[in-house]
Amino acid sequence: MVSVTSAVGTAVESVQDAVGALKVLVRSGLLNPTNPKETLTTVKRAKTIGPCGSVVAHGAEEYPDAGAIADEKGELTYGELDAHANALANHLLASGIERGSVIGVIARDHRGLLTTMSAAGKAGLRLAMMNTGFGKTQFVEVAEREKVTAMLYDEEFGDLADALPPEILRIVTWVDGKRxxxxxxxxxxxxxxxxxxxxxxxxxxxxxxxxxxxGTTGLPKGAQRTKLSPFSSALIVDRIPVPRRGTAVIVSPIFHSTGFALWGVAAALGNKAVVLRRFDPEKTLAALAEHRAEMLVAVPTMLHRILALGPETIAKYDTSALRVIVIAGSALSPTLSEAVQDTFGDVLYNLYGSTEVAIASVATTAELRLAPGTVGRPPVTGRLALFDDEGNRIHGTNVRGRLFVRNGAPFEGYTDGRNKEIIDGYMSTGDMARFDEHGLLHIDGRDDDMIVSGGENVYPLEVENLLAEHPDIDDVAVIGVDDDEFGKRLRAFIVAAPRANPTPDDIKAHVKAHLARYKVPRDVVFVDELPRNPTGKLVRRLLPAGPL
Incomplete structure (x- = not known):
């Protein structure tokens, strides 16, 4: 009887989710109820040529002369981008690449990457999006694992492409003229x-x-998707007011989930994407001003670098058109959350998710003012649950547990056959989290980052967020290291702010004044920079955990 009741409840939830998602898609403009033919065509195309090919093809039909992408080479319209994608798709097929095969791309954000993304779908090829931070060994191992038959790459990644087997087709997506x-x-x-x-x-x-x-803990896994629910876009537009027929500056790498998803939804709404091959804080401000952009998509470290330019430099650029800043990819500290909104107005949206679970929650501008650093609430079709180590559901205010997610964009497993832990239909995020008194979600760090020091549970992210508030600290990372007396102890890596000279005692005193004694780092190490991947995520395994 229990299983029947549970099944009925799930079925009811599914119907409610579908209705809610449809309302969100109509409200956002992604679905036009007055033109069912257009809707059916869009849905059919998404099933045959995928989301990238379909949004570009739709733009080419509906507004062929509207700007689709602006990069260092200028601007391409939707009509031109679609034609480029067709040319590449036809070339790949004519070169003997069979439909259903896998092609890879390693490219920075520019027209070549978007062309490849769209062309792969049109040609019936699976696309593996390679990480621009790869070393040669990682690159070759992933290409072999994914069974790549062709590699499209920017000239700067020529050394990586040279390491591939000679039978793999190669196409250069961006030419610098340096080799x-x-x-x-x-x-x-x-x-x-x-x-x-x-x-x-x-x-x-x-x-x-x-x-x-x-890939912060080793070789990146491949998260595959061969089916994309038409409701996936609702996860974004439910809580984020993505502009329509406007402009979005996207500096979060498009080869990764956040940049990819936001570009796709922005393109589906007819926006022009302005991209930079390499992030530069002042050039980003210049792009926002030049294109009168309504939306910026970035990662927290990028916003930190923009704010570091100082008020005088920021004031040189007119960002008055900016209505939405979407960030994701790494933790947003409360200090940065407040500083961004104090500088640009209440325009910040904090998106939390992963390659596997898609979008789990989004914090709106008002929620970030109420609880700086929160990741907010789940969007339509999304549900969150906390479980303990034994798989029991956890309830209550500010009670930590392992975070699991269920939504309308199900993960199909890794390409090596593995999967994430699932309990009652909810998938593990690998993060520890809690709900505050407002019902807002807060991430307390990875479940495997927690250490036990002298019998006390310690979460490094709590200490990191506190130290990020210190005016003499520009960047910070905290990890657990082995300790003979306490089992584990905290080690803090500090990047000092410009013209600041904090001492280890200053750092320890700041933590001691705000947190319990056992949360004070025993080691304080000053470094020039922290190891971060192209999406801004801290690569903790590269921080020295051995004897100093």
Whole structure:
């Protein structure tokens, strides 16, 4: 009887989710109830050529002369971007790459990357999005694991491409002119200028996409998706007011989940994406001003660097059109949360999720004012649950537990056959979390980051957030290291603010004044910079945990 009741409850929730998601999609403009033919075409295309190919094709039909992307080479319209994608898709198929095969791309944010993303779907090929921070060994191992048959790459990654087996087709997606193009290798610019721009025959079904995990603990895993619910976009637009037919500056890497998802939704709403191959804080402000951008997509470390420019430099650029700043990828400290909104107004949205669970929750501007640093509440179709180590559900205010998520964008497992832990239909995020007195979610760090020091549970992120408030600290990381007396102790890595000279005693005194004694770092190490991956996430395994 219990299982029947549970099944009925789940079915009712599914219907409620579907209705709620439809309302959100209509409200945002992603669905037009007055034009069912257009809606059916969009849904059908998403099932055959995938989300990237379908949003570009839709833009080419509805507003071909509108700007689709602006990069260092200028601007491409939706019509031009769609034609480029067709040319590349036709070239790949003519080169002998069979439908259903896997192609890889390692490229920074520019027209070549978006062209490749769209072309893969149109050609019926699965696309593996490679990490621009890869070393040669990682790159080769992942390409082999994903069974890549062609690699599209920026010239700067030529050394990586050279390490691949010779039978793999190579195409250069961006030319810097700093090294010769190998014999027999064509450039994407040549292919799109001279190739067949007619629309390829649609494949029977979308071949899928592989987005790699951050790889902060080892070789990145491949998170595959071969089916994409039409309600996936609702996870974004439910709590984030993405502009329509406007402009979005996207500096969060598009090869990773956040940049990819926000670009897709922005493109579906007819926005122009302004991208930079390499993040630069002042150039980002200049792009916001030049394009009168309504939205910025970034990671917290990028916002930190923008604020570090100082009020005088920031004031040189007119950002009055900015209505939305979406951040994700790493923890947002309460200090940074307040500083961003004090500088740019109440425009900040903190998105929390992962490659595996998609979007778990979003904090709105008002919620970030109420509880700086929170990740907010789940969007439509989303549900959150906390479990203890034995798999029992946890309830209560400010009670920590392992965070699990259920939503309308289910994960299909890693490409190596593994999966995340699932309890009652909820998938593990790997994070520890709690709900505050307002019902807002707070992330307390990875479940494997917690240490036990002298019998007390300590979460390094709590100490990091406190130290981030210190005016003499520019960046900080806290880890647990072995200790003969206490089992584990905290070690803090500090990047001092410009013209500041804090001492280890200053750091320890600040923590002691605000937190329990056992949370004071025993070791304080000053460094020039912290190891972060291209998405801004701290790579803790690269911090020295051995004897100093």
């Amino acid at each position: 010769p193009i190998p014999d027999g290798v064509r450039t994407l610019e040549d292919i799109t200028a001279t190739g067949d721009t007619s629309t390829p025959a649609e494949p029977d079904e979308w071949a899928g996409l592989v987005i790699l995990t951050s």
